[in-house]
Amino acid sequence: MIAIERVSHRYRSASTAALDTITLDVGRGSLFGLLGPNGAGKTTLISLIAGLIAPQQGHIKADGQALADFRRTHPNAIALVPQDYAFYPMLTVAENLAFFAGVQGLDRRQQQARSREAIRFARLESVDRQLAGELSGGLRRRLNLAIGLLGDPTLLLLDEPTVGVDPQSRHFLLDAIRDLRNSGKTVIYTSHYMDEVEAICDRIAIIDHGRVLAAGTLAEVLGAAEPQLQLRLDHDLPQALLERWQAAHTVTTPGTNCVCLTPVPVAALPQILHDLAAHGLTPLALNHGQQNLEQVFMHLTRRSLRD
Amino acid sequence: MSAARTLIRLAALWRKEALALLRDRHGLAALFLMPAIFILVMSMALRDAFVPGVPADLGYAVVDLDRSEASQALVEQLAGVDLLREFGALDSERSGRDAVADGRIAFVLLIPQGFERRLGTTAAPAPDTPGLRVLADPTVPLAVRNGFRQQVEAELTRLQLGTLLARIGRSLMIPELRDVATKAPPYPVFVEAVRKPTAAASTRSASALPSSVQQNVPAWLIFSMFFVVVPISAVFIAERQHGTLQRLATQQVSFGLILAGKLLPFFVVNQVQAVLMVLVGRYLVPLAGGEALTLPTGAASLLALWLMSAAVSLAAVAWALLIASSARSTEQATVIGGVGNILMGAIGGIMVPQFVMPAGMQPLTDLSPMAWALDGFHRVMLRGGAIADIVGPAAALLSFGLAALVVAILLNQRALRALR
Numbered sequence: 001m002i003a004i005e006r007v008s009h010r011y012r013s014a015s016t017a018a019l020d021t022i023t024l025d026v027g028r029g030s031l032f033g034l035l036g037p038n039g040a041g042k043t044t045l046i047s048l049i050a051g052l053i054a055p056q057q058g059h060i061k062a063d064g065q066a067l068a069d070f071r072r073t074h075p076n077a078i079a080l081v082p083q084d085y086a087f088y089p090m091l092t093v094a095e096n097l098a099f100f101a102g103v104q105g106l107d108r109r110q111q112q113a114r115s116r117e118a119i120r121f122a123r124l125e126s127v128d129r130q131l132a133g134e135l136s137g138g139l140r141r142r143l144n145l146a147i148g149l150l151g152d153p154t155l156l157l158l159d160e161p162t163v164g165v166d167p168q169s170r171h172f173l174l175d176a177i178r179d180l181r182n183s184g185k186t187v188i189y190t191s192h193y194m195d196e197v198e199a200i201c202d203r204i205a206i207i208d209h210g211r212v213l214a215a216g217t218l219a220e221v222l223g224a225a226e227p228q229l230q231l232r233l234d235h236d237l238p239q240a241l242l243e244r245w246q247a248a249h250t251v252t253t254p255g256t257n258c259v260c261l262t263p264v265p266v267a268a269l270p271q272i273l274h275d276l277a278a279h280g281l282t283p284l285a286l287n288h289g290q291q292n293l294e295q296v297f298m299h300l301t302r303r304s305l306r307d
Numbered sequence: 308m309s310a311a312r313t314l315i316r317l318a319a320l321w322r323k324e325a326l327a328l329l330r331d332r333h334g335l336a337a338l339f340l341m342p343a344i345f346i347l348v349m350s351m352a353l354r355d356a357f358v359p360g361v362p363a364d365l366g367y368a369v370v371d372l373d374r375s376e377a378s379q380a381l382v383e384q385l386a387g388v389d390l391l392r393e394f395g396a397l398d399s400e401r402s403g404r405d406a407v408a409d410g411r412i413a414f415v416l417l418i419p420q421g422f423e424r425r426l427g428t429t430a431a432p433a434p435d436t437p438g439l440r441v442l443a444d445p446t447v448p449l450a451v452r453n454g455f456r457q458q459v460e461a462e463l464t465r466l467q468l469g470t471l472l473a474r475i476g477r478s479l480m481i482p483e484l485r486d487v488a489t490k491a492p493p494y495p496v497f498v499e500a501v502r503k504p505t506a507a508a509s510t511r512s513a514s515a516l517p518s519s520v521q522q523n524v525p526a527w528l529i530f531s532m533f534f535v536v537v538p539i540s541a542v543f544i545a546e547r548q549h550g551t552l553q554r555l556a557t558q559q560v561s562f563g564l565i566l567a568g569k570l571l572p573f574f575v576v577n578q579v580q581a582v583l584m585v586l587v588g589r590y591l592v593p594l595a596g597g598e599a600l601t602l603p604t605g606a607a608s609l610l611a612l613w614l615m616s617a618a619v620s621l622a623a624v625a626w627a628l629l630i631a632s633s634a635r636s637t638e639q640a641t642v643i644g645g646v647g648n649i650l651m652g653a654i655g656g657i658m659v660p661q662f663v664m665p666a667g668m669q670p671l672t673d674l675s676p677m678a679w680a681l682d683g684f685h686r687v688m689l690r691g692g693a694i695a696d697i698v699g700p701a702a703a704l705l706s707f708g709l710a711a712l713v714v715a716i717l718l719n720q721r722a723l724r725a726l727r
Binding site for chain 1: 323326330542549551553555560
């Protein structure tokens with residue numbers, strides 16, 4: 001559906017590139033998770049696919065067509081659901097839907113039909129005459145999503161669609177996004193919630209500093225990650241042991257008396273247990289195996305705080 | 308893109324603006340309630356200032372220390388002039404000074420002892436002989452003070468002439484000769500406002516001066532038209548801040564289409580304002596005791612009025628779009644737009660008529676688009692002008708609007724470039 005080929009982009013005021021020779025493929029009908037810390041380049045990539053900005057280098061193709069041509073021939077095929085509540089708080093839910101259907105050039109009959117369908121999909125029937133500004137956070141997210149569906153797009157760009165909602169609304173939104181994928185739509189989904197991405201995305205890409213760090217199916221990304229050992233100890237890790245392990249592993253300390261070592265093949269486990277005993281330490285908990293998505297993400301993007 | 312699709316998109320944008328405005332109570336108040344109240348209040352407050360011959364609430368009193376036939380004749384002559392309100396006589400200079408100092412009376416005329424004796428002599432008066440004195444409230448404008456003094460001098464001249472003619476009459480055995488100067492009413496002088504000949508068909512007399520309602524309706528209408536800056540910037544900045552413009556851009560709604568989506572609804576709003584303010588001037592002001600607004604009746608004048616209203620509207624909406632494009636928040640737009648409007652109104656003769664301003668300040672009015680607008684409306688409403696007479700002010704307003712629109716577009720393009 002979308003082929004991103006060696007795309008680079010640098011903002012006029014920036015000293016470094018927001019995107020640096022990115023190459024990605026988003027298959028038709030897939031639910032593609034785009035992950036990255038703040039400032040990684042996710043929004044720039046979404047803006048490029050949405051046609052808000054044009055790539056300075058490289059190409060983006062949609063169904064084999066240059067993106068600009070595709071957008072011209074299929075004006076409503078790509079829809080963006082931004083992270084902001086991009087609608088009019090002084091209009092009712094129904095009025096907002098009618099407006100956004102209207103600016104897509106749909107005639108009155110189509111506007112009504114699509115609005116009804118979007119209201120039904122997002123379960124907004126009970127609030128369709130309520131002012132959008134008076135809705136709860138969850139209902140606002142649902143309206144934001146419903147507006148994105150009005151043009152019956154084939155590609156939906158969802159920018160953190162579950163931020164700031166209660167668990168019930170979050171589950172509803174995730175189910176709705178799955179339904180959209182099942183109905184044949186292609187969805188590109190950005191989020192900071194790794195469990196969401198693990199739960200619903202069939203393909204993911206982790207990007208940082210404008211580069212793709214990992215991409216593929218969830219199994220491929222997790223499978224490519226090196227095995228990790230997590231330890232919870234009865235005492236602090238002595239400095240001498242920390243330095244010894246750092247020579248062979250990446251060592252992090254995610255909590256009090258907790259240590260993470262990567263990579264740790266099974267063959268290395270006896271030596272680590274021996275080291276602990278030699279320093280008089282007892283492991284209270286030990287977990288060895290494949291990393292989950294959050295661990296992979298943290299490992300790839302490092303733990304430094306981002307703006 | 309087909310014309311039908313463009314029209315559907317524009318209709319959606321227009322409907323959205325209309326709904327947003329209808330739910331913006333503050334915006335509606337600024338556009339409709341504020342000018343209606345201003346027209347009503349200002350038309351009443353300034354009613355007398357625009358009507359000749361009616362004494363303003365300024366008065367004078369006389370302290371006659373001479374108590375002679377001549378001094379009494381002067382008092383009667385002054386009372387016979389439709390000048391200022393007459394408060395009658397005071398008994399002493401002290402009471403006269405107190406009345407003026409307290410602000411109860413604007414002027415007190417002091418007629419000294421020996422007034423009649425001196426009036427009839429040709430000999431040079433002794434250096435310490437007091438003349439007529441006028442005690443004046445310092446808050447009374449200089450022009451009014453001079454006017455009162457000139458009227459006293461004129462009546463004094465009539466009195467002196469009468470005294471002279473009385474003497475001649477006695478010599479010639481024609482006693483009534485004195486009455487030629489003192490009893491004959493002053494020869495009347497009328498002020499006539501000169502209009503274009505086309506205004507002769509107006510329901511209002513062509514020779515009458517404009518009333519305050521005729522000054523105030525166009526002035527406050529123009530002022531309120533420029534207040535579209537409040538609702539336009541509120542919606543536009545919210546669209547920018549909440550990502551709605553971004554969403555519209557992904558739906559390939561161009562910035563030009565968005566501007567067009569705002570121009571027409573607010574143009575219509577401005578025209579509704581014009582009709583309502585005319586109705587206020589015509590029907591509401593008379594209910595409050597003021598004079599009814601009169602409009603020229605000729606088709607050419609009415610068309611000229613509408614063209615002026617259209618030119619003001621385009622300038623006002625473009626100005627609002629410029630403010631909305633340059634401000635970073637709704638609060639900033641409200642302050643910049645509001646203060647800008649008040650400044651344009653203040654120097655443009657909306658709040659204070661240009662002729663009241665000091666001479667050094669009057670050229671500043673040429674800088675205000677509101678002054679161009681007021682000039683255009685006055686050319687039609689007060690001078691009975693037609694389309695040819697408003698070409699200048701209308702062209703100035705359209706140029707201002709076009710320049711504001713171009714700058715607004717450039718500002719938006721620059722903001723877009725900064726995102727790329």
